[in-house]
Amino acid sequence: EAGVTQSPTHLIKTRGQQATLRCSPISGHTSVYWYQQALGLGLQFLLWYDEGEERNRGNFPPRFSGRQFPNYSSELNVNALELEDSALYLCASSKEPGGPDEQFFGPGTRLTVL
Amino acid sequence: AQRVTQPEKLLSVFKGAPVELKCNYSYSGSPELFWYVQYSRQRLQLLLRHISRESIKGFTADLNKGETSFHLKKPFAQEEDSAMYYCALSGRSYGKLTFGQGTILTVHP
Numbered sequence: 216e217a218g219v220t221q222s223p224t225h226l227i228k229t230r231g232q233q234a235t236l237r238c239s240p241i242s243g244h245t246s247v248y249w250y251q252q253a254l255g256l257g258l259q260f261l262l263w264y265d266e267g268e269e270r271n272r273g274n275f276p277p278r279f280s281g282r283q284f285p286n287y288s289s290e291l292n293v294n295a296l297e298l299e300d301s302a303l304y305l306c307a308s309s310k311e312p313g314g315p316d317e318q319f320f321g322p323g324t325r326l327t328v329l
Numbered sequence: 330a331q332r333v334t335q336p337e338k339l340l341s342v343f344k345g346a347p348v349e350l351k352c353n354y355s356y357s358g359s360p361e362l363f364w365y366v367q368y369s370r371q372r373l374q375l376l377l378r379h380i381s382r383e384s385i386k387g388f389t390a391d392l393n394k395g396e397t398s399f400h401l402k403k404p405f406a407q408e409e410d411s412a413m414y415y416c417a418l419s420g421r422s423y424g425k426l427t428f429g430q431g432t433i434l435t436v437h438p
Contacts, residue, residue: 218372248424250335256413257431263424305373317363318426321374 217241217301219321221306227327232246236291236324240308246270247289248309248318253302261304262290265312296328331356331420335426335429342406343437350432352390352416358433361419362399364428368412376401386410406436409438 220239236321240247260273264283266277278294287308293300303325307318332355340347354360364376377385379392379399390401399416416429 246424250426250428258426258428260425260427265424273425312424316423317375317378319375320365322372 219306219308219319221304221321222323223320223324225325225327227329229299229329230296230298232275232296233321234293234296234326234328236293236304236326237288238291238308238321239288240306241310241319243286244308244319246309246312247283247298248306248307248325249289249291250307251275251302252323253299256302258305262291270312270318298328301326301328314318330358330426331418333416333418333427333429335336335414335416335432336380337432338430339435341435341437344408346407346435348403348406349434350414350416350434352399352401352429354397354399354416355417356397356418356419362390363417363419364388364390364399364401365415365417365428367415373415384426406434408436408438410434417418424434 222237244266248263251259263271264312267283281291283289303323305323306321309316309318334353336351362379364372366376367373388403392399413433415431415432419425
């Protein structure tokens with residue numbers, strides 16, 4: 216069984232630009248979750264999508280947004296990038312919408328904002 | 330608010346010694362507690378969850394609601410147990426896993 220995949224592996228942007236991160240869940244999983252792992256801040260919940268809808272959102276500004284496509288893959292968009300957005304962004308998926316259930320994680324996208 | 334605290338950032342033990350990784354939580358309800366592990370150059374993966382009451386790779390964890398704790402234990406540590414361990418909670422706000430800061434476990438030969 217193929218795991219959660221994320222692209223790109225690394226992304227380098229400058230302040231003020233926009234970043235787009237992509238995630239493909241495990242086949243059969245409808246829920247996709249996004250987390251930010253910034254240095255010193257641990258894993259912070261960003262967003263949860265299920266069946267194409269945003270179901271829950273963490274304590275992040277509106278410039279963090281995303282969407283889920285009909286094939287359940289997802290995009291995370293970060294607008295007006297700031298230096299502190301530099302982090303590892305993890306995507307996870309689960310079979311049961313919203314859990315509480317095991318979430319399967321991807322390898323992450325390392326975003327660097329210069 | 331839900332919160333998970335892992336008081337130890339680093340924990341070092343010798344092979345064969347018992348190991349306990351501490352996790353305390355704050356949640357006004359019935360939480361689901363998990364332990365996730367990240368081995369070197371691998372992705373984050375589930376180690377165990379309290380509801381299943383399984384022992385995985387020799388690790389166990391008991392939910393103590395009175396002390397609001399979910400400590401991870403193993404009687405005899407192995408070198409391959411060296412990794413980053415995260416305690417996580419899923420509560421009222423579905424979809425959201427709240428993670429502790431993580432504990433880096435190093436098992437010396």
